[in-house]
Amino acid sequence: MxxxxxxxTTAIHPEVLKEMMPFFTEQHGNPTSNHRFGRRAHTAIEEAREKVAYAVNAHPSQIVFTASGTESNNTIINGIAEGYSDSIFAYSAIEHPCISKPIEALKKRGFSSIEVSVDQNGLVNMESLNDGLSDKPTFISVMMANNETGVIQNMSEIVHWAKKNKAIVHTDAVQALGKINVDFEALNVDALTISSHKIYGPQGVAALVVNNKIDVVPFIKGGGQEKGLRSGTENLAGIIGFGKACERAAGNAxxxxxxxxxxxxxxxxxxxxxxxxxxxxxxxxxxxxxxxxxxxxxxxxxxxxxxxxxxxxxxxxxxxxxxxxxxxxxxxxxxxxxxxxxxxxxxxxxxxxxxxxxxxxxxxxxxxxxxxxxxxxxx
Ligand SMILES: Cc1ncc(COP(=O)(O)O)c(C=O)c1O
CATH class of the missing domain: 3.90.1150.10 (Aspartate Aminotransferase, domain 1)
Structure with missing residues (x-):
């Protein structure tokens, strides 16, 4: 075959798997526990966070581990809706359903949304952004590279538009990471989504990279892990694997x-x-x-x-x-x-x-x- x-999805790289294995067995531990097992788990997660941050040129404090790209996208959208009650959400017509569906759900709760059209090449129609919008969005999400066509957006144009219009800007870089350069700082976006299983890491782990200046209200609430932004005991082995996979991303590109x-x-x-x-x-x-x-x-x-x-x-x-x-x-x-x-x-x-x-x-x-x-x- x-x-x-x-x-x-991609197969886990053998080096990634090797790095993960001890965390299923002898190095298990809940990162919030105060004994040696817990402390070791906590340290390992922080090391993985540094690797993920390095891969996308972000600060480790900007990395929030989640269980999937889908969850990261839902987290930013719902988090913005809770943080800014008058949000108007814009998204391109070619976004993954884990962007369009949560926005459609918010619409039923009274939020406004705008679907931004694309041209025949699948590129966001800048003319419609500049002139054709009925409302001025306060949030916009445009994927960096499309999962179906592979089309790469002109992010600098889109971010320029967003900043000029004082809109919070998010990009779904799930398909971009490990194939082309993804640089959170250079992109100048407020939030960015990546997912481990697209880059030879394990399934069930991903991240939302988020600028600490924006007010994202937690979507999953509970014990306060991930600085309160994503409660729930961390997927220890998964996060370790994601960190290792991120180390390999630039070489893969x-x-x-x-x-x-x-x-x-x-x-x-x-x-x-x-x-x-x-x-x-x-x-x-x-x-x-x-x-x-x-x-x-x-x-x-x-x-x-x-x-x-x-x-x-x-x-x-x-x-x-x-x-x-x-x-x-x-x-x-x-x-x-x-x-x-x-x-x-x-x-x-x-x-x-x-x-x-x-x-x-x-x-x-x-x-x-x-x-x-x-x-x-x-x-
Ligand atoms: C562009 C894009 N965004 C988000 C996702 C969802 O990521 P996950 O499978 O980690 O939930 C995918 C999955 O294929 C994707 O291609």
């Missing part, structure tokens, strides 16, 4: 740029020759992601056929792909619904080889030809 679904980008170019050259449409290919994208469709070929059918042949890829939005609805990202980009229904995504990992991509291309060609023939016979 060749795994080409790394935007959905180099591998993606130097080794994986040429594989993406090779794949997409063949996709073009096969008549596929590659979404977002007119703008800068993550070096590992190709989201494409063949006209009149159903994406789920193709995914299933490729799975049988030993290739794990994704269709539509992989993080929540238990629905057959066409991708909201593609629809927001103005892609025709029928074409969007055919979308499949290849997201390469750092270990993928040219041989594997060549093998994939051969199988893809034959499966596309076979499915087209079947479709013609059925028509």
């Amino acid at each position: 060749i795994y080409l679904d790394n935007n959905a 180099v591998i993606f740029r130097e080794k994986i980008k040429p594989l993406q170019a090779h794949l997409e050259k063949h996709l073009a020759s096969m008549g596929a449409v590659v979404f977002g290919d007119q703008t800068e994208r993550l070096p590992n992601t190709s989201f494409f469709a063949f006209p009149r070929l159903d994406g789920v059918t193709l995914l299933t056929a490729l799975d049988k042949k030993g290739f794990a890829i994704a269709s539509g939005s992989a993080c929540s792909s238990n629905s057959n609805e066409p991708s909201h990202v593609l629809l927001a980009m103005g892609i025709d619904k029928d074409l969007a229904q055919g979308a499949i995504r290849v997201s390469m990992g750092v270990d993928v080889t040219m041989e594997q991509i060549k093998e994939f291309i051969v199988v893809l060609k034959s499966e596309v030809a076979r499915l087209k023939q079947l479709a013609a016979m059925a028509a």
